[in-house]
Amino acid sequence: MTNPLLRIENLHKSYQSLxxxxxxxxxxxxxxxxxxxxxxxxxxxxCLRCINNLERPTGGAIFLEDERIGQLPDRRGGWRxxxxxxxxxxxxxxxxxxxxxxxxxxxxxxxxxxxxPIKAQRMDPAEARHMAKxxxxxxxxxxxAHEYPERLSGGQQQRVAIAxxxxxxxKVILFDEPTSALDPxxxxxxxxxxxxxAEEGRxxxxxxxxxxxxxxxxxxxxxxxGGVVVEEGKxxxxxxxxxxxxxxxxxRQVHDQPVAEMQGAP
Amino acid sequence: MGFFDILQGLMGGAVTAIYxxxxxxxxxxxxxxxxxxxxxxxxxxxxxxxxxxxxxxMRNVPALAHLFLLYFGLAAVGxxxxxxxxxxxxxxxxGAAMLCEVFTAAFRSIHPGQREAALAAGLTPLQALRYVxxxxxxxxxxxxxxxxxxxxxxxxxxxxxxxxPEIMFFARNLVTSTFETSLIYGTALLLYAAMVWPVAxxxxxxxxxxxxxx
Numbered sequence: 001m002t003n004p005l006l007r008i009e010n011l012h013k014s015y016q017s018l019x020x021x022x023x024x025x026x027x028x029x030x031x032x033x034x035x036x037x038x039x040x041x042x043x044x045x046x047c048l049r050c051i052n053n054l055e056r057p058t059g060g061a062i063f064l065e066d067e068r069i070g071q072l073p074d075r076r077g078g079w080r081x082x083x084x085x086x087x088x089x090x091x092x093x094x095x096x097x098x099x100x101x102x103x104x105x106x107x108x109x110x111x112x113x114x115x116x117p118i119k120a121q122r123m124d125p126a127e128a129r130h131m132a133k134x135x136x137x138x139x140x141x142x143x144x145a146h147e148y149p150e151r152l153s154g155g156q157q158q159r160v161a162i163a164x165x166x167x168x169x170x171k172v173i174l175f176d177e178p179t180s181a182l183d184p185x186x187x188x189x190x191x192x193x194x195x196x197x198a199e200e201g202r203x204x205x206x207x208x209x210x211x212x213x214x215x216x217x218x219x220x221x222x223x224x225x226g227g228v229v230v231e232e233g234k235x236x237x238x239x240x241x242x243x244x245x246x247x248x249x250x251x252r253q254v255h256d257q258p259v260a261e262m263q264g265a266p
Numbered sequence: 267m268g269f270f271d272i273l274q275g276l277m278g279g280a281v282t283a284i285y286x287x288x289x290x291x292x293x294x295x296x297x298x299x300x301x302x303x304x305x306x307x308x309x310x311x312x313x314x315x316x317x318x319x320x321x322x323x324m325r326n327v328p329a330l331a332h333l334f335l336l337y338f339g340l341a342a343v344g345x346x347x348x349x350x351x352x353x354x355x356x357x358x359x360x361g362a363a364m365l366c367e368v369f370t371a372a373f374r375s376i377h378p379g380q381r382e383a384a385l386a387a388g389l390t391p392l393q394a395l396r397y398v399x400x401x402x403x404x405x406x407x408x409x410x411x412x413x414x415x416x417x418x419x420x421x422x423x424x425x426x427x428x429x430x431p432e433i434m435f436f437a438r439n440l441v442t443s444t445f446e447t448s449l450i451y452g453t454a455l456l457l458y459a460a461m462v463w464p465v466a467x468x469x470x471x472x473x474x475x476x477x478x479x480x
Contacts, residue, residue, distance in 0.1 A: 104383070120387065
């Protein structure tokens with residue numbers, strides 16, 4: 001097996017005395033989609049937010065293509081946390097799609113997508129807008145390029161947010177519960193876009209409550225509970241045939257039915 | 267002495283009032299923004315305490331007392347400002363405290379996710395501020411900034427107390443020489459209104475336009 005694209009080693013995160021992540025280790029291969037599932041408060045989103053250092057880990061290490069994320073060697077041979085300014089270049093390589101989209105309301109859809117390429121990556125503005133338009137077309141939002149975000153539905157806003165992330169040309173994309181804030185009828189359009197990205201061979205880490213979607217789209221699934229990895233394996237295996245009792249109990253709970261009844265799909 | 271003679275006599279004062287508004291307003295905006303940035307994003311507890319103290323002080327003491335302190339008080343220790351500069355400084359310092367509160371409240375009403383999305387997109391904190399947070403803050407604070415600007419135009423009248431040659435200064439001089447009290451002060455009122463209305467209208471139009479793009 002080749003070197004992993006993303007490697008997390010023994011990740012810890014605490015808020016004062018509350019330990020949210022208790023030593024998470026995982027790897028993501030290039031072109032792979034990894035889904036993190038688990039109950040609320042299990043630490044999935046915190047884990048995801050630690051990857052791009054929106055939450056600063058309190059222990060452990062994160063590597064993207066062997067480059068350590070969020071830490072720089074200090075003079076005494078140890079490591080020191082990077083500042084947000086120092087992190088900017090690394091964050092460009094790690095795209096993130098948020099649950100609540102967080103489109104910038106004062107900018108048009110096109111400028112939302114083009115801003116970071118122009119300002120962070122110093123791309124020529126005309127070229128960046130051309131690229132932004134292509135990314136919007138990619139998520140079927142090209143026709144709304146000159147609208148403002150508030151005029152869009154939640155599903156459309158999330159698709160724009162995905163286009164904004166694609167425009168960063170990241171090596172890995174993090175999805176933090178991308179459909180949790182959407183009305184049920186709008187979930188499908190966003191899942192379709194994510195599915196097509198997975199089929200394109202993008203490297204993605206997906207925190208989701210859409211268990212069936214995780215099973216059908218992810219290559220691997222990690223089930224987390226209480227800040228630890230409880231079970232990990234191929235998506236269909238973990239979701240259709242969980243080994244651990246906690247995984248079984250969770251899957252029963254979210255589907256309100258025995259796991260066996262979900263096994264219609266291969 | 268007719269209305270148009272009085273109007274002509276007060277016009278010079280209106281020009282001064284506009285200068286004071288522009289000078290004090292620009293100073294207040296710049297200092298208010300700096301203080302709000304330090305208040306919202308600064309890490310020093312001491313600095314936040316100092317800014318709070320400044321804002322509270324300025325809010326609770328009359329602007330006229332500040333003008334007197336700047337103009338007469340500092341002159342007594344050898345620091346002399348012209349009445350115009352003292353008025354701009356004095357009203358600017360008071361305005362900075364008011365706008366600091368307005369801007370800080372607007373910054374705090376922006377969802378933290380807006381900044382996170384900017385950082386996650388690879389912008390530096392300074393770029394996030396410049397391209398994402400400040401533009402939203404200015405939009406959110408537009409109604410209060412409009413109120414402040416109207417108030418500032420009216421407050422230029424107190425600069426007459428330190429002999430800044432603005433509308434009320436000329437009006438009082440005219441009254442003492444002509445005794446046309448009602449006509450002169452009435453004309454002065456109309457002049458202030460004529461300055462406030464276009465500014466209020468301009469802000470109203472701006473708000474409407476930005477509402478379309480919010």
